[in-house]
Amino acid sequence: MYDAFEQSPYKNGRWIAPHNSEDIQNFYFRARTQFDLSDRLERAVLHLCADSYYLLFVNGLEVSRGPARGTHTHNYYDSLDVATYLRPGRNVIAVLVQCMNYDTFVAAPVQPGLIAEIDGVVATDASWEVSIGNDWRRDVESYSIQVGHSEWRDMRLEPLGWTLADDSVAWEPAWVIPLSSQLYAKKLLPRSIPALIERIIFPVDIPVVASVPEVADLCAVEISEWMLQEAYSTPSESRITGLATVLSGQEGNARIEPAPDGSGITIIFNFEAEIAGRFKLELTAPEGTVVDVCYNESVKDERLAIKHSQDSYHFVDRYVLREGRQTIGSSVYDRGFKMVQIVLRNFGSTVEIHKVSAIENRYPFVKRGSFHCDDMLLNRIWDVCCETLEACTTDVFTDCPWRERAYWVNDLIVENKTSLQAFGASEVHRRAFRMAFSEVREGELFAGVCPCPDGYDHLVLVPTNLFVVLMLKDYLMHSGDKQLIRELLPKITIILETFSRWTDDRGLVSPDERYWNFFDWSYELNDISLNGKTTSLLNYLYVMAMKSMLEMAEISAAKVDDTAYKLRISKASINLEECFFKQDEKLLSDWIDDDGRSSHSSQLAHAFALLSGETSVDNRKYFEDALSDTDILIPELYLHYFVFQAMQMCGREAEALGRIRKYWGNIVKTGSPTIWEAGIHECGKEAFGGDGSLCHGFATCPIAFLQNVILGIEPLTPGFESFKVEPRSLGLNSAEGRIPTPHGNIYIRWVSEGAHLNVELKVPRGTIAHVSSGSRYGEGRHFFKIKINSMPGGVIDCQNIDTVSQAVGVR
Structure with a gap:
């Protein structure tokens, strides 16, 4: 034992x-x-x-x-x-x-x-x-x-x-x-994993200073309840002096004087950055002074909302001070914040604030990937998405710094690929996968959050157990790490066997209703539950997962019963459109029940159908059109990840870029340093009843689109041993960027010139670049032109002409 x-x-x-x-x-x-x-x-x-x-x-x-x-x-x-x-x-x-x-x-x-x-x-x-x-x-x-x-x-x-x-x-x-x-x-x-990077950050602004009434019972536990209700008033000028000195990052000399009525002082410090780490306050105070420290991301009604819609959310710590100089802040664990509010109470003599700072902890990513084009908005979106990923990665990928700092495995469907594209493969990816599989629960599935408290079966997220297969394929293609795939494929097989036991005589999956059939917040935000339902989304995703598993098994030379999986894929595929497609509306139904096909349809279901490769020739056009249908459910920022992939597949990249400019552009135009949890059905801090996060790693899918489509680089074989070069201009005049690979960085730069793109491409040793015209290039720096012809449906035909190479290429 x-x-x-x-x-x-x-x-x-x-x-x-x-x-x-x-x-x-x-x-x-x-x-x-x-x-x-x-x-x-x-x-x-x-x-x-x-x-x-x-x-x-x-x-x-x-x-x-x-x-x-x-x-x-x-x-x-x-x-x-x-x-x-x-x-x-x-x-x-x-x-x-x-x-x-x-x-x-x-x-x-x-x-x-x-x-x-x-x-x-x-x-x-x-x-x-x-x-x-x-x-x-x-x-x-x-x-x-x-x-x-x-x-x-x-x-x-x-x-x-x-x-x-x-x-x-x-x-x-x-x-x-x-x-x-x-x-x-x-x-x-x-x-x-390596040690985290610790960075000292100082506040840039003090948006609120106010007096608060004396509190009679400083032993009462319910701090957050009355903090949200206590009245504010303007303190006299003589009571607070030198407060701006603590913004310098040096030793400050702020002095706060006591008041005859015993009132306290509240101060909000704005760090203007999403921080996962520790707040530090160095001060000198009389014995018995009480300091309440509150954490959040934004100011509302001149205070931080520290008690939220869930009764278990009380984002406040308390410190009772000894006499003299001391430093306070969370002792051993991190807090997440962009703003910190302190409330000083119960002091009968002068309090001096010497220094205010934060110690940020982040995973030591190296920014190997880059993107730049002539549209400054897209450049800002790329940078803010990368900052969001960094802010959300500590000892593992986390959902957000402020509210949870939890490792939600479903978020990894986006975070895994976008961090691979922005930073390259690292130990944190292997750790994330191994952690998830160490938490396999009863029924051979793992929960959406890792670790997951015992008794939280409802947090077994059904689609996540299929997402993980797609995640591993993304990881394999970007990292070339076949060893991890061989290690985890047997565990994937066990998970897929659970789904097989849930299939009916049509080969369709109906999940256990105990579990959360969570795909994307667009459903929950519109009061729709998919729990226990036979959905088109899950069934097309099941087909995608089985196909990805077979591809990984072949690449890594792992033994699986490919005959059984091919039969399951075939059986499900034959019945998918028959069961879910509504001929009168030319749309997929999101689910079926005893009454037949539901009236509800979503863009996400059609994206899964297209990406599965199991759409009939007769109906494919309808599936493609559904990606643009605003009368059906549009996903939140999170699973636009799949909608953008489907749009890329069927030549609707221009529309995808328009959505990025609209939804992600709206966020960065506010000046936010990070991407929000929600920005379509609800927005920013007001989402989820005021619990919305302003920094969420699962909302960074524009990184994938900008690298795969605008720069046009995608791996064809594991570790980029061969990769595709098929840039799309989509109205831009120029773009350039680095793409990290295990062999070194790919560099591409293109400039639009009439009907051509003038391309500069650097190919690292050990890799082969495949241009859509059929040309191939090996190690070295190459210069060539791509002829662009707009074809029906938006498909771009690229042809190489006037090729010049600075190294011996493979043609």
């Missing part, structure tokens, strides 16, 4: 915690050890893991925080060379640990625990000492259902000097968690 633990780097280290802490929720504890060294060490690798978060100090210096999020079956340990922090003589390793001790969308803890070891030097055992973090109050509001509790910390109770073992608090011997604990059953895996 514990083989996974025994194969980890821990030879002597065991999980430790305070005794009887295994059932306490929202639990903090400190652990430390002292040891002597006779000499300096050239190398000292500390392997460290906590369930669920840690903050590491070595000899009083903050060294690291972590770990990378795990799942119900895996924990990840960090390996840190701490030799530079150690010294001859006495040394202290100290760790702060936090565990919600219940499932959230970012952690799946077993119980509070810490395990650490430097081989031959020190390891967690009964010789360590621990102390319960009583400076954190446990019975507080939920911050969000996705993250856990808010933080309420009394700084007066912190054992100052504890990181150097120089405090006066009574510590107790660590409890060694017994081997019977499920902590030892979880696999301990090495961190599979």
Whole structure:
């Protein structure tokens, strides 16, 4: 049962915690050890893991925080060379640990625990000492259902000097968690991604400063309820001085004076960037001063909306200060924000604010991909989409920084491909796929969110289990990583077998109604549920997934029963149009039931049908026309990803580009640095009852369109060993960009000249470029012209003329 633990780097280290802490929720504890060294060490690798978060100090210096999020079956340990922090003589390793001790969308803890070891030097055992973090109050509001509790910390109770073992608090011997604990059953895996980039960001503006009434009961838990209702008034000029000095990024000197009536002061700091990280406020204050810290993305009615339509959303933390200078902000876990509101209360003498900043954490992407054309709006859309992806990627791809910071696997259908196009393949893609498959649930399906709390079967998103096949194919084509495909294909087979068990005698899939048949928010925002229904969307997607699986199996030389899949594809395809196509309306019905075909149709269903390759010659034109039909349901920003692919397939690229300019253009024209969660059926912050995110990675599909269509580059074989070159001008005069591949970057530049495109193409070594005219080019820089003829339906016929190459090409 514990083989996974025994194969980890821990030879002597065991999980430790305070005794009887295994059932306490929202639990903090400190652990430390002292040891002597006779000499300096050239190398000292500390392997460290906590369930669920840690903050590491070595000899009083903050060294690291972590770990990378795990799942119900895996924990990840960090390996840190701490030799530079150690010294001859006495040394202290100290760790702060936090565990919600219940499932959230970012952690799946077993119980509070810490395990650490430097081989031959020190390891967690009964010789360590621990102390319960009583400076954190446990019975507080939920911050969000996705993250856990808010933080309420009394700084007066912190054992100052504890990181150097120089405090006066009574510590107790660590409890060694017994081997019977499920902590030892979880696999301990090495961190599979590089360290995140930490960047210091300072606020650029202070949009609101106001006085707030004195609060009688500062022990009441319901902070967010009355914060949204408390009245604001204008403070006297003499009460607040020097506030603008904290915008410099240097040591400021803002002074806030107390008022005779006991009123407090509220201040909003605008960082003008979407941040996943930590807010830091350095200040000097009298003992007992209370600081409430609120997080959001925009100001509404001169305050941040910190309590939302879901009762579990209360985006506020509280700190009770000790006397003197101190720094406050979230202790071990990140917050997401663009704006931060602080409220200072209960101070009887001057409060001085010295510095306001944020520490942003992002995955270390390299911006290998690029796009630039003569339309500045499209350039801005590309840049904002890339910024959105970066803001949404930390230790894995996440939906948004502010509301959840959760890894929604369905979002990866867009984030996976667009990040591959913008940044190239990296470890975070492999980690994302392996994490998802480690959470396979009862019924051989995985949930939409990873990790997913136990008992949340409704978060098993049916289409996501088919999307993942398409995601892996995108990953294979862009990365060339056949090893991961061979590793995961057996698990894909199990998932597809579940869908096979859901098929009827027509070969059509009707999913288990317990699960969420979620495709795109356009349905839910229009009060439409697809749960348990036999839908055209899911069935065409099922065909697409089976075809993609067979293609990957052939490419990676994996063994699958291709005969069985071909029979399933054939059986479903024969019946799809017969069951779903409405002859009188010339549209696909979104679902069928006992009463026959529903009256509801969507652009998305027709996109899936076209992309599946299973449309009849007689009806294909109707399917293509439906992509432009505004009388049927148009998808939200998210799954325009598939509609744009279908438009590209049938020569409607100009219309797709028009939608990008309209919907994504409307967002960037507001000055937003990132792309919103919703921008069609509802918009921005007002979407989802005020819970709408202003930064959502799943809304970045224009990256794919601009690279595949305007630049015209797509892989034909895994890893771009061969790739297509078929740029579309669509009214533009010029475009250029880089496309990352495992062999190096492809570079393309074209300029429109009458009926031709003058093209410059750089082909990396080990790849072959295939131009639509039939010409092929190998390594080197090539110059040629493409003749453009507009054909019926918008299809572009490209011919190469007057070709000149600076390297020996393959013709």
